[in-house]
């Protein structure tokens with residue numbers, strides 16, 4: 210855990226330039242707009258340690274697999290989130306020496322990520338040969354015009370006159386640090402200058418034929434007044450630039466505005482990319498920096514209007530939750546059903562692929578409650594569109610139905626560690642669970658007719674072919690799996706996996722009945738198309754009824770998997786500090802033999818299926834499993850926080866909340882330099898709203914059972930539920946619910962029902 214940033218309710222502030230931790234700050238200062246994004250790199254050259262990273266949603270590279278020992282069935286490639294053209298670069302020369310924070314003497318360094326308005330701002334004074342120069346930089350990735358980035362770079366000499374050269378450029382000569390064979394993934398296609406004067410660069414991925422065109426142009430201002438200028442344009446392989454020289458008197462300011470548009474053949478035909486990129490650029494430049502900035506800020510206002518969470522009395526907690534909400538909105542906005550939420554978003558390269566079970570088990574909850582219904586629906590449709598790949602994937606493994614990939618970009622599996630690719634099949638259950646979760650939350654049952662039932666049927670077919678019948682146990686068993694706790698491989702009967710499989714079969718049968726009831730015609734079409742019959746459903750029902758669930762008799766709890774109790778059970782608190790995290794200090798086989806749990810496993814099931822277990826049962830499971838958990842996945846603290854809050858373990862819930870919400874801000878896992886943990890940020894939101902707020906949906910009604918950490922004065926959050934925008938405010942004395950928008954709803958607070966309507970009855974307040 211590190212002390213990296215100043216605590217502030219809306220800002221992430223870095224007050225000292227810190228070369229050692231530069232990569233961490235670059236990750237922390239990442240920004241994006243769901244369509245593209247970038248790390249918090251500097252515009253000017255920097256010769257110190259840095260990971261320059263710009264990423265475009267959905268543009269990836271199938272890097273040839275690299276494994277020590279090839280196993281049949283491994284995918285040929287491991288998808289790489291593709292580092293693409295460096296868009297923000299502006300070389301700066303001051304009296305002919307190059308500005309480089311690694312070599313200059315710096316004073317008054319200040320950098321801020323402003324979450325409320327979505328921009329990064331930087332200022333510093335550099336001194337060289339007794340001359341001081343002040344630099345102020347502002348940058349935003351527009352939330353309004355998704356193809357635009359704008360930068361304003363101000364330079365003011367403080368002690369003497371100065372010659373300044375600005376060299377803004379686009380650089381396509383970019384490599385992924387995590388490339389398996391040190392390959393360069395891009396080819397240059399075109400570069401040059403449009404008639405309007407803008408510079409462009411079109412690059413193409415060496416595989417898959419993605420084309421990206423970036424176009425840039427500049428404006429120059431002296432003391433706020435726009436100036437004509439002559440620029441020296443030049444271009445070289447994968448590189449285009451302009452050069453502007455200005456002579457400045459002391460205390461006068463030169464400002465360079467750099468406008469960059471980025472278009473790709475995901476949305477525009479290859480032939481039109483250069484024209485389209487330039488059109489967007491020209492019209493944005495006509496609008497001008499200030500208006501573009503204002504429109505961008507207005508979009509962020511709208512986002513916060515629906516999704517803000519306010520904490521009173523605990524700035525650390527406040528900053529944490531806003532940071533998580535901010536980054537989630539930078540990563541995914543739900544406009545394109547082909548996109549998804551990568552574990553690192555636009556903040557780094559690690560974790561090939563964009564989609565893990567993280568989306569269905571975690572992220573969807575955030576979007577369900579804070580965005581229009583369509584956004585969560587898009588996430589489900591994404592998987593629907595990949596159904597054929599999932600069927601092929603199951604077939605390759607000699608199984609029936611559909612097995613969704615553990616990691617994917619386009620539906621194909623692109624992960625290749627056997628214990629994950631072949632064994633972590635619980636992901637299939639999370640995809641079914643997300644459909645259930647979406648229907649439960651939105652009531653949009655038509656989704657089942659249109660898409661959901663088909664996905665569920667194919668997933669159920671997979672489970673039915675993956676189980677085996679154990680004569681000894683007289684039960685169905687699932688052998689050779691890895692559960693969410695990846696510190697156990699190739700285990701038999703992971704309780705969570707078995708539970709999900711049995712639940713999924715049962716739920717699918719209910720859905721089939723529901724479809725029949727809602728629309729007989731649709732049912733007949735589905736039945737004929739997927740050719741299921743009573744025989745098949747009978748088998749499913751038999752499996753669901755007779756699944757083996759490992760059980761620890763003397764403790765009265767489920768066993769994580771067969772044989773778990775043969776381990777020497779010692780708590781994680783007995784581990785010496787210097788052994789932590791164990792995944793960086795222990796051999797893999799030692800981890801596998803240990804009782805230590807990476808992330809919620811049985812407890813993930815207790816959370817998913819919370820209605821099926823009493824508080825007393827949940828408590829017994831939590832008390833046994835949490836102390837064994839090392840929380841070495843970013844996805845771990847949040848689920849434990851939710852359960853701890855429900856069980857009344859206030860201190861534990863609070864600690865875990867801080868850990869999940871500040872995981873990156875304080876670099877808890879010592880890995881923020883690689884990028885942010887975007888998917889676990891949705892988990893942070895869940896710990897707040899599902900944990901402290903106690904939000905659940907039961908029988909079509911919103912249920913709340915709020916608790917408040919003792920060091921907080923109060924908190925409030927907003928959620929969308931069935932076209933109603935509701936604000937929930939909690940203090941130690943009261944719980945207040947306000948209908949901000951919508952027709953009204955019935956709501957359950959601590960088991961009592963209340964009604965909110967939009968005529969007169971918009972607010973209710975009860976004692977806490």
Ligand code: BGC
Pocket residue numbers: 552560565566567693695807808841842843844888
């Ligand atoms: C976790 C997985 C998760 C992946 C991506 C791993 O460390 O164990 O559950 O899907 O990270 O976030």
